[in-house]
Amino acid sequence: MTVLWAERALLPGGWAENVRVRLSAAGRIADVIAGAAPEGERVGLLLPAMANLHSHAFQRAMAGLSEAKGPEPRDTFWTWRQIMYRFLDHLTPEDVEVIAALVQMEMLEAGYATNVEFHYLHHRPGGAVYDNIGEMSARIAAAAARTGIGLTLLPVHYQFGGCDGRALGPGQARLGTTPEAFARLVEAAEAAIAGLPDAGIGIAPHSLRAVSPEALAFCAGLRPGRPMHMHLAEQVPEIEEVRAAYGLRPVEWVLETLRPDARWTFIHLTHMTEDETRRLAQTGAVAGLCPITESSLGDGIFNGTQWAEAGGRLGFGSDSNIRISLTEELRTLEYSQRLRDRARAIYATRASSTGRVIYEAGLAGGAAAAGRETGAIAPGLWADLCAVDLANPVMEGRAGDTLLDSLIFAGHDGLVRDVWAAGRHVVRDGQHMDRARIIGDYRACIRRLQERL
The missing domain is CATH 2.30.40.10 (Urease, subunit C, domain 1)
Structure with missing residues (x-):
């Protein structure tokens, strides 16, 4: 002992x-x-060591490659995404394992103890399935076996190129799954992590624009009780696309259709109205915040003050892994609120300081998002x-x-x-x-x- x-x-x-x-x-x-x-x-x-609740490990290898001016008049998340798609077409399973090991090592050295991997790079370039549909999941698990990090693996269902059901674009071919193929992928991912004594599985429909309402319900029923993660309300064009397709803004649609609870983690949530913020916070869902990446991609600022006032839960992730720093994630969240509100000590309460409030919030939210018995000594x-x-x-x-x-x-x-x-x-x-x-x-x-x- x-x-x-x-x-x-x-x-x-x-x-x-x-x-x-x-x-x-x-x-x-x-x-x-x-x-x-x-x-x-x-x-x-x-x-207590925190869980990193949102990571795309392979993106660490493209950090620093998207800072030059592109051909478009204005560089945005959407132009960055095209660079990312071109980059991932060159990755082999061996590359993914090596990159994931570096990411997990850097997480551990930063003070995280768990990697919640939002894993959507599934197939060969062009979209052909590996002999083992869980080949890439097995590479993430192999990296975790090497680094010793705790792992919650979230296989991602990525069905369409948009809310209209259009086919995936060329850069998305390695991500695509039908609901039936996704069910097999989840089984393969579970087999991949079986040798890790403290690893767990979760389910991740990518976003409202990439997964049909019917497939969302299918995903929710795959592993009852295990964590559910989804990107939500990250970008204004995404909100406009969802509203045009479904007649509601993304958070409104989720609240009325999915009826989320504490099992859910919604990533980013950078564009919510005050009413959406209050109502979603009261469901018990976790806001998965990635302040460094959200800053890097120009996503926007999370409505943190109102989320806290409504009793909302939150946790932290490194997302694109352009920089892996626990202290900087927490600091950037607080500073973003200060810059917007032109005030100080935004998250502090009468009982606890700013640092303690956001650290303990990250512990509780990260544990819930990971579906892991952790977060306290x-x-x-x-x-x-x-x-x-x-x-x-x-x-x-x-x-x-x-x-x-x-x-x-x-x-x-x-x-x-x-x-x-x-x-x-x-x-x-x-x-x-x-x-x-x-x-x-x-x-x-x-x-x-x-x-x-």
Whole structure:
């Protein structure tokens, strides 16, 4: 049994000192005792580690390739998407596994313990199915076996090129599934993760523009009780297309037709009215926010103040993986609200500081989105833990909520010293256990890709 001892720790009841945490051989938290004498492995600040609730791993390899001016008068999400489609046509299963390993390693080093992978790259270039329809899912699982990260795999159903049911475009051929093929894909994905003791499955209809209403109902019935994820209300043209096809805005249609509950995670939600914000928040669904990517793609600003006032849940993901930084995701959310509202400490309450509110919100929302028993330092939960260096000057003299405020707003991910995912000690002294080999494999992969691009 592994024993950790922390000078300070964030427990469900608040801050505690001299905390002993014992981890079972199965990767669960066995017990937690505050005010204990030092023993075992000693750390400074011990936090529950968050789940990264939205990732497209392969996009990490195209980070930095879409910042030049394109041929269109104005570059937008839609012009970026065309670059992404051209890029993915060159990826092999071996490439995807290597890229996913780098992404998962960087997530762990940033303080995440779980990768919720919104996985839609399924087929060969041109759309032909691999001999094993779950080949690409197996590559994500193989990367997780190598890195030790917790994994929730979300196979994505991508049916049409738009709400009118038009065929997928050339760049989308590798993504496409019929409902029947998608059911087989989910089974193959479950087989791929079967060897990972703490991995789970979820279902992800891509978006209202890519999946028919009938297929949405089919998807919801595939794995009852498991997480459901979908992009929603990300872009203004998407909202206009859905309203033209269905007579309602996307969030309105979802509320009236899907009747979502706490099982659902909706990604981005950057364009909601006040009424949509309030009503969707009250369903218990999680808002899956990716502030770095939303900034990169010019998506817009999430209606965070009203979502919080309505009691809405939220979590954080790295989406395009242009940059993987837990502290920056949280900071960017808060700063976006400050810039829009021209105020400060937007998420703070009378009881808790800004950093603590958004960190604890991300823990709870991420755990729900992952369908994973995690999100707190409490007996019975997975031992998903993150240790932060208190010797860093940024943390000097800090106590209570100012520990998280200093980490998020004045610090950086380099303050993360150790990470455990389901009890696996995968990051030590700030570096992943297999860092050198993962980076070497990734560099070789990128060189091969550059020759094909």
